[in-house]
Amino acid sequence: MSEPRKPCPGRCRTLRLVGSLCRGGMRLFDNDESALAERMQRQALTLVRELGGMPVLEAKIRNNLGVILTCSGRLDEAEMEYGRALELIIARIGDGNRVYQIVRMNLRKTLNRQLERQMGPILAAAV
Numbered sequence: 001m002s003e004p005r006k007p008c009p010g011r012c013r014t015l016r017l018v019g020s021l022c023r024g025g026m027r028l029f030d031n032d033e034s035a036l037a038e039r040m041q042r043q044a045l046t047l048v049r050e051l052g053g054m055p056v057l058e059a060k061i062r063n064n065l066g067v068i069l070t071c072s073g074r075l076d077e078a079e080m081e082y083g084r085a086l087e088l089i090i091a092r093i094g095d096g097n098r099v100y101q102i103v104r105m106n107l108r109k110t111l112n113r114q115l116e117r118q119m120g121p122i123l124a125a126a127v
Contacts, residue, residue, distance in 0.1 A: 014051060018044045018061075026064060034072050041065045055092040056099060059085040063103045066110065075114045082107035 025040030045061045048054050062085035069078035085103045089095070 011051060014047055018047050018057070021047070022061060022064060025068075029068050029071075034068055038065065038068050038072075041068065055088040059088040059092075059099065059103065062088070063099075063106060066103075066106055070106070070110045070113065075110055075117070078110045079107065079114070082110060 021040045021044035025037040025044070028034075028040065029037035041061055041064045045058065045065070048058050048061060062081045066078040066081040066085065069075070069081060082103055086100065086107065089097070089100045089103065094100070
């Protein structure tokens with residue numbers, strides 16, 4: 001029987017940094033610092049991808065990015081982040097979970113905003 005594998009201190013340190021970047025980035029976003037918030041989420045995403053094998057965490061970070069991008073009016077980019085997050089979640093844990101539901105709801109809101117943006121001028125011209 002083999003001994004349980006001990007976690008790598010460097011990996012744990014990196015995961016703590018990822019958590020700090022995610023939380024700090026969303027706090028900055030709440031304080032209307034979207035550009036810095038986005039940079040922090042992207043840095044967290046880079047670190048998680050370098051660690052490899054953490055699709056649900058990557059999906060959560062992509063959801064954060066999607067929220068920031070949606071609120072910044074960058075709807076196409078947000079849609080891509082949400083779409084990738086959903087792919088990661090489905091591949092790893094399926095679609096019957098809270099994370100999937102949250103990301104799907106955020107994607108739906110973004111798609112509705114895109115539709116409103118596209119239909120606004122058409123409806124205004126029809127009046």
